[in-house]
Amino acid sequence: MTSSQLLALELGAAVVGAGSWVGAAVLAALAPSRRSARFAVALVGVGVVALLAQAGLSGVLVSRHWAFAQERLLFALPLAALGAAIAVIFGLRPLLAAARGWPDRLSAAVPTGMTAAAIAGILGIVARSVIGYPLTLPAAAVLLALAVLTTALAAALFARRGRRQIAGLVAFSALVACTGVGYAWLTDTADPSSLTTPHQHPSNARPALASADAVSVEELRTPPDADGPVASFDLTAGTERLTLASGASVDAWAFGSVPGPELRVTEGDLVKVTLHNADIAEGVTIHWHGVDLPNGDDGVAGVTQNAVRPGDSFQYRFVAEDPGTYWYHTHQHSAEGVKRGLYGTLVVLPKSGIAEQVDLTLPVHTLGRRVLLGETDEGRTVRVEAGQSVRLRLLNTDQVPRRFRIAGTDFRVVAADARDLTAPTPVESAALRIPAGGRLDIAFTMPDTGVLVTTDASSSASLTLTAGEGAATPQVDPDAPDLDLLHYGRHAGTPAVPDGPLIESTMVLDRLPRFLSGIPREAYTVNGRVFPHIPSLDVREGDTVRLTVVNRGWETHPMHIHGHHVLVLSRNGVAATGSPLRLDTFDVQPGEVWEVLLSADNPGIWMDHCHNLDHAVEGMMMALRYEGVTSPFEQGGPHDNHPE
Numbered sequence: 001m002t003s004s005q006l007l008a009l010e011l012g013a014a015v016v017g018a019g020s021w022v023g024a025a026v027l028a029a030l031a032p033s034r035r036s037a038r039f040a041v042a043l044v045g046v047g048v049v050a051l052l053a054q055a056g057l058s059g060v061l062v063s064r065h066w067a068f069a070q071e072r073l074l075f076a077l078p079l080a081a082l083g084a085a086i087a088v089i090f091g092l093r094p095l096l097a098a099a100r101g102w103p104d105r106l107s108a109a110v111p112t113g114m115t116a117a118a119i120a121g122i123l124g125i126v127a128r129s130v131i132g133y134p135l136t137l138p139a140a141a142v143l144l145a146l147a148v149l150t151t152a153l154a155a156a157l158f159a160r161r162g163r164r165q166i167a168g169l170v171a172f173s174a175l176v177a178c179t180g181v182g183y184a185w186l187t188d189t190a191d192p193s194s195l196t197t198p199h200q201h202p203s204n205a206r207p208a209l210a211s212a213d214a215v216s217v218e219e220l221r222t223p224p225d226a227d228g229p230v231a232s233f234d235l236t237a238g239t240e241r242l243t244l245a246s247g248a249s250v251d252a253w254a255f256g257s258v259p260g261p262e263l264r265v266t267e268g269d270l271v272k273v274t275l276h277n278a279d280i281a282e283g284v285t286i287h288w289h290g291v292d293l294p295n296g297d298d299g300v301a302g303v304t305q306n307a308v309r310p311g312d313s314f315q316y317r318f319v320a321e322d323p324g325t326y327w328y329h330t331h332q333h334s335a336e337g338v339k340r341g342l343y344g345t346l347v348v349l350p351k352s353g354i355a356e357q358v359d360l361t362l363p364v365h366t367l368g369r370r371v372l373l374g375e376t377d378e379g380r381t382v383r384v385e386a387g388q389s390v391r392l393r394l395l396n397t398d399q400v401p402r403r404f405r406i407a408g409t410d411f412r413v414v415a416a417d418a419r420d421l422t423a424p425t426p427v428e429s430a431a432l433r434i435p436a437g438g439r440l441d442i443a444f445t446m447p448d449t450g451v452l453v454t455t456d457a458s459s460s461a462s463l464t465l466t467a468g469e470g471a472a473t474p475q476v477d478p479d480a481p482d483l484d485l486l487h488y489g490r491h492a493g494t495p496a497v498p499d500g501p502l503i504e505s506t507m508v509l510d511r512l513p514r515f516l517s518g519i520p521r522e523a524y525t526v527n528g529r530v531f532p533h534i535p536s537l538d539v540r541e542g543d544t545v546r547l548t549v550v551n552r553g554w555e556t557h558p559m560h561i562h563g564h565h566v567l568v569l570s571r572n573g574v575a576a577t578g579s580p581l582r583l584d585t586f587d588v589q590p591g592e593v594w595e596v597l598l599s600a601d602n603p604g605i606w607m608d609h610c611h612n613l614d615h616a617v618e619g620m621m622m623a624l625r626y627e628g629v630t631s632p633f634e635q636g637g638p639h640d641n642h643p644e
């Protein structure tokens with residue numbers, strides 16, 4: 001059973017448990033007949049069984065990861081057990097007697113006991129689904145106080161106590177509840193933001209570096225006269241009304257076209273890109289997704305630069321060090337900007353060139369209601385000679401995972417996220433599931449028939465390679481399973497965990513009610529907090545971080561780390577056995593636990609966020625911060641910087 005299913009079952013058991021205690025309380029309060037007393041006894045039984053089920057399921061969840069069960073084991077279960085014990089001790093015997101027809105009126109203790117169990121169950125559900133992981137001491141204290149107060153209130157009501165006592169208990173409970181909510185509001189809105197203020201994890205508290213070593217992100221830039229042949233580009237961002245191949249027209253934001261022009265450079269080039277903003281009122285930047293460049297050119301508004309306003313420009317510079325497939329996109333109001341079309345592809349060719357004779361780039365992107373594969377929302381046909389070697393660079397620039405399907409040939413996956421794979425074997429029939437923001441390069445030899453490339457995003461946008469007129473179009477296998485890159489290619493006996501300081505860090509992803517800029521909503525959280533209040537992951541150059549990412553929610557989170565590739569160690573406790581997998585974006589599906597290794601070798605303040613950019617807007621965004629690095633830029637402010 002998957003962890004997600006276990007989480008759902010455990011929650012279900014908690015809901016059934018709480019529901020049955022509520023039912024038992026109502027029946028007990030209504031001076032039961034024989035029949036309803038029997039029913040109440042049965043509900044007590046259900047409550048107890050549900051409690052046992054929760055205990056068992058929590059035990060299994062612990063074996064998957066502590067973060068799935070922490071608040072259950074330390075809080076919800078003991079509280080539910082206590083409530084159930086009170087209910088059974090005070091209520092079971094009188095209920096059994098009533099069920100046998102002894103018509104004594106039930107004492108107030110009976111419904112009070114049942115209510116105590118119901119309240120315990122409900123607050124346990126609140127701990128799971130509202131507070132989440134980690135359950136903090138203040139939150140636990142508030143919930144416990146509420147449990148005691150509301151149980152006392154129930155007792156007073158059932159015993160028909162005086163109005164004043166009841167009113168006092170109601171007021172006191174409300175006060176505690178409001179204090180809890182107010183405290184949450186303060187933590188979710190209080191300055192300073194974690195992006196510009198360092199946060200020291202207690203686990204890696206070390207003597208601070210001398211402040212003389214402090215460096216600003218603005219100093220972490222490539223000098224304009226760095227060595228290397230210069231590859232210069234100009235990109236102008238502006239609003240545009242586009243007519244797509246299908247005839248559909250879309251109001252887009254574009255770097256001249258959608259996608260923006262493909263930038264092709266060669267390893268070792270000094271790339272200079274000047275960004276101009278024609279008329280994007282919200283501002284624009286360029287982030288080089290997947291390029292591990294110096295921090296000052298990373299293009300994040302409010303962290304590494306100010307948003308470029310209409311009429312302004314900014315020059316990005318970096319030396320193209322690692323060959324591969326990348327993309328670029330705005331990182332100012334990025335969710336809106338990328339969806340509207342501010343993206344393009346970047347290819348770094350190795351100095352020695354690539355082996356393939358045909359080299360095509362295929363980003364899949366949803367623009368308005370249409371899906372583009374490359375430049376077109378229609379089918380496109382390209383003539384390729386049989387026997388020629390072909391490389392296809394598949395990119396997912398959408399918000400959700402996309403599956404590419406290749407029909408008509410077997411192929412090898414030669415690179416993932418711009419890092420070559422070791423000893424890739426031929427794949428005959430498999431879907432390539434690419435996380436939002438991710439890239440896969442595949443290679444094959446052109447057969448003398450046709451090759452068809454489709455995605456699950458659209459039935460109309462496709463690419464057909466044909467070796468000649470009349471070559472039959474191959475059939476896509478819609479049932480082909482996903483290729484699992486964790487077990488693809490050959491393991492080269494990688495040095496697993498290097499020597500030197502090892503920092504353990506855990507990111508628990510969830511969806512919880514929080515205050516986003518002061519407004520209550522269902523947010524996307526990391527360790528229970530939302531951007532910009534998620535404590536940064538603080539490192540020092542030379543550190544190695546073993547990062548565990550746990551998804552407690554019901555949605556996939558493609559986690560993207562700027563400025564670094566991480567080495568995948570395991571997923572759900574199963575070690576990666578294929579080619580060493582170095583990714584900048586990895587899909588953490590519901591219930592999954594990923595363990596990755598990050599070498600802190602690129603000083604800066606780096607964003608670390610979900611690349612379903614709508615989730616980033618709603619909180620799932622944080623910083624990886626090197627000690628001693630500062631930023632003069634701010635969120636909001638006169639430039640209205642909004643990296644999300």
Ligand code: C2O
Binds near residue numbers: 609
């Ligand atoms: Cu491609 Cu911060 O993102």
Ligand code: CU
Binds near residue numbers: 524610616
């Ligand atoms: Cu997400």
